[in-house]
Amino acid sequence: MSPLLDVRRLRSGYAGSTVLDGVDLTLTAGTTLGLLGRNGVGKSTLVMTLMGLVPTTSGTVTLDGAPLPTRPHRIARAGVALVPQGRRIWPPLTVGEHLKLAARHARTGSWTRDAVLDLLPRLAERLRQPAGSLSGGEQQMLAIARALLTNPRLVLLDEPSDGLAPAIIEAIVEVIGRMRAEGVAVLLVEQDLHLALAVCDEIAVMDRGVVVHRTDTESFRSDPETAHRLLGVS
Amino acid sequence: MGAWLDANLVGVVNGFAIGFLLFIVAVGLSLVFGMMDVLNLAHGAIFLLGAYVGAALAGGNPSWGGFLGALGLSALLGLAGGGALSAMTEPLRKRSHLDQALLTLGVTLVVAETLVMVYGDDPLAVGAPPGLDGSVPVLGAFYPTYRLVLIGIGAVLAVLVYLVVERTTLGALVRATVADRDMVAALGVDNRLIRVGVFAFGSMLAAVAGVLGGPIYGARPGLDSTVLILALVVVVIGGLGSVRGALLGALVIGQVDSLGRTLFPDVASFVLFGALALVLVVRPRGLFGGKLGVRS
Ligand SMILES: Nc1ncnc2c1ncn2[C@@H]1O[C@H](COP(=O)(O)OP(=O)(O)OP(=O)(O)O)[C@@H](O)[C@H]1O
Ligand SMILES: [Mg+2]
Numbered sequence: 127m128s129p130l131l132d133v134r135r136l137r138s139g140y141a142g143s144t145v146l147d148g149v150d151l152t153l154t155a156g157t158t159l160g161l162l163g164r165n166g167v168g169k170s171t172l173v174m175t176l177m178g179l180v181p182t183t184s185g186t187v188t189l190d191g192a193p194l195p196t197r198p199h200r201i202a203r204a205g206v207a208l209v210p211q212g213r214r215i216w217p218p219l220t221v222g223e224h225l226k227l228a229a230r231h232a233r234t235g236s237w238t239r240d241a242v243l244d245l246l247p248r249l250a251e252r253l254r255q256p257a258g259s260l261s262g263g264e265q266q267m268l269a270i271a272r273a274l275l276t277n278p279r280l281v282l283l284d285e286p287s288d289g290l291a292p293a294i295i296e297a298i299v300e301v302i303g304r305m306r307a308e309g310v311a312v313l314l315v316e317q318d319l320h321l322a323l324a325v326c327d328e329i330a331v332m333d334r335g336v337v338v339h340r341t342d343t344e345s346f347r348s349d350p351e352t353a354h355r356l357l358g359v360s
Numbered sequence: 361m362g363a364w365l366d367a368n369l370v371g372v373v374n375g376f377a378i379g380f381l382l383f384i385v386a387v388g389l390s391l392v393f394g395m396m397d398v399l400n401l402a403h404g405a406i407f408l409l410g411a412y413v414g415a416a417l418a419g420g421n422p423s424w425g426g427f428l429g430a431l432g433l434s435a436l437l438g439l440a441g442g443g444a445l446s447a448m449t450e451p452l453r454k455r456s457h458l459d460q461a462l463l464t465l466g467v468t469l470v471v472a473e474t475l476v477m478v479y480g481d482d483p484l485a486v487g488a489p490p491g492l493d494g495s496v497p498v499l500g501a502f503y504p505t506y507r508l509v510l511i512g513i514g515a516v517l518a519v520l521v522y523l524v525v526e527r528t529t530l531g532a533l534v535r536a537t538v539a540d541r542d543m544v545a546a547l548g549v550d551n552r553l554i555r556v557g558v559f560a561f562g563s564m565l566a567a568v569a570g571v572l573g574g575p576i577y578g579a580r581p582g583l584d585s586t587v588l589i590l591a592l593v594v595v596v597i598g599g600l601g602s603v604r605g606a607l608l609g610a611l612v613i614g615q616v617d618s619l620g621r622t623l624f625p626d627v628a629s630f631v632l633f634g635a636l637a638l639v640l641v642v643r644p645r646g647l648f649g650g651k652l653g654v655r656s
Contacts, residue, residue: 179542202548210546216539223532230529231548276547 128191130155130311131176131280136185138175144183145171147335155279158302158312160326160343162319162357168335169315170211173282176313177201177208189280203231207278211285211315213269217258221249224257224268228275235277236308242271245301263294270301281305284315299325319357323347331356370501371622372615377507377576379614380514384569385587386594387521387606388442388562394538394601396555398449399457402464404588405471406441406563410434410570411579412475415484418574427489427571434567442563446556472584481581486574493575506575513572517565518607525603534558538601590617593632597639599646608647 129152139145145168153159163169174180176187178198187194195201202208215224225239243250246267252260257268266286273281283302287295295318302325305312316322322329329346331339339356346353365372389403417430445464452459487493488506495502525531537544537554545551570579577583594613598605613632620631639647 177546179546197550198542198545199548199550202546208543208546210543214540214543216536216543218535218539219532223529223536226529227532227536227544227549228547230533272543272547 129153130190131313132186132188133176134186136172136175136187137183138171138180138185139183140180145335146175148185149332149335149337151330151337151340153280153311153313155311156306156309157327158306158314158325160322160329161313161315161332162317162322162329163332164358167332169332170284172332173208173210173284173313173315176282177206179208199231202276203233205233205277205279207273207276207281209266209269209273209281209283209286211288213262213265215257215260215265215268215272218256220254220256221260221268222253224272225249225253225275228272232275233277237274237277239275242274245274245304246271246297263290263297266290266294267297270298274301274305278310280311280313282313282315285317286314287316287318287321295321319353366499368619368622369499370503371619373498373503373511374507375615375618376611377510377514377614378618379611380511380518381569381573381576382590382594382614383518383607383610384514384565384572386591386598386610387603388558388565389591390595390598390601390603390606391534391538391558392562393595394599395534395541395558396453396537397457398453398555398559399460400445400449400464400559401461401588402441402445402467402471403563403566403591404584404586405468406438406566407570407573407587408475408579408584409437409441409471410567411486411574411577411583412479412484412570413437413567414486414571414574415479415579418486418489418571420485420487422487422489424489430571430574431568434571435564438564438567439560441567442560443556445563446559450552450555468584468588472581476581479579483578483580485578488575504575510572510576521565522603522607535601590632593636595646597636597646599648602646602648605646605648 131151131153133149133151136149137144137146149172161169171180175182178196178201182196189204189206195204229239248264249267249271252264257265260268270286286298299321302312302314314322314326323343323346326343328340328342330337333356339352385403385407389400392398392400413434414430417433418426445467448463448467449460452463492506492509494505496505496508525534533544533549533554537551541551590613594606594609597612598609612635616632616635620628624631
């Protein structure tokens, strides 16, 4: 099966500094790829570059065989959705307004407003509440709901578990499972190794702007020395 | 208090008239700055353009046709001017505010000089349309009818803009763009369209305000910078990108400007900037600003 996402020799960065230095990565529909790596190696930069929010310097990215557009709104309409690091909900807007805006340019699919609220019932009780007044976990749910409502083919999840209690993390795991079941490809950037091992089909490790290691989750789990060498954890 | 109000009633009512006019000017400036991070110093020039359109079509003794025609034409010119400014500043979007300020200041100079070449540099008077050019008694004092009407128009416009921005989906899009425009783009919304739309809408309001303000300010060289500075003070006081803040800031500055002139005529402009300094010390992000904390 040819991959949904195919990234080749991708380079990008910020004014004056190259961060991604030739990233190669593939991702198949209906699978979840865990992207690990120490702080500052460029995981978020990769995610933001794929979304078009950090400009690409060189390299190619294709989605389902077609070149990925360059401007973020076109990338979104092509079926890529982002749950960014730090959530980046819009604090003054209510939960209901978030859902409305997310549905504006949505592709057709099974993630309707009702389906998303069914999956994330805590949001349903807070439709009129400004997002800035939600708890951290609720904000993360909202960021995920915002992405799901676009009916994406590929979801970029950047450290969704960051700072959250186990109960919320469980809910996130459940959502990822549902996405996978629907055939959505998930790129999950995650610091929590156990969480990554629990939900991902495959693991990729980044170091200093390149993907240095790629295996299925089972092999990664059974090779703690490599994990320790690449991540500095045991 | 009662005696003070009696003595200064005209000043207070004037303050409201100026305040609502300032709101109409400042709301566009605030949204463009707050949403798109573009510092548009040509906003005052758009107001001036509207003022001269008013003077040309309405003049000293305007007919209703002339006055309404001036409103319509200035609205169109404002829309077009805003669209043009949006296109011009687009390449500078990621550059510093100084670059944007230089470009839009240049546009201001070109517009102002062109208007002087066409209309000369004598101030032009603009009258109120028939029926509104008299005075009405307000609690014993006589007050220009037009200014009362201006307060009404300003209040209606303020409520309309407020409702659109705070209560409609389009408004939610604008507020979301103020809060975090990248995330708006990541949902499939073309930022450029919002930017052009808000730029054009804000410029339209500024040009219309130029006509509406005609019977108070007339049309004269230098009016653009006077109005721009007042509007910038309003934006700073109210907080970037906040409609509520722009309204409150405009009403405060209207009163400070008007009462400052009657109570302390010698130091009126110091009173204005004193108020600005006070707000900045107490609330550095403006009365309703929260933008700086959003992306932490
Ligand atoms: N907006 C920016 N401007 C300039 N440099 C940046 C910017 N964002 C990130 N960087 C730099 O790019 C490099 C990679 O950062 P990035 O956020 O992609 O790392 P990361 O792997 O996501 O780290 P973390 O695990 O801490 O989230 C870092 O050196 C960082 O300082
Ligand atoms: Mg990161």
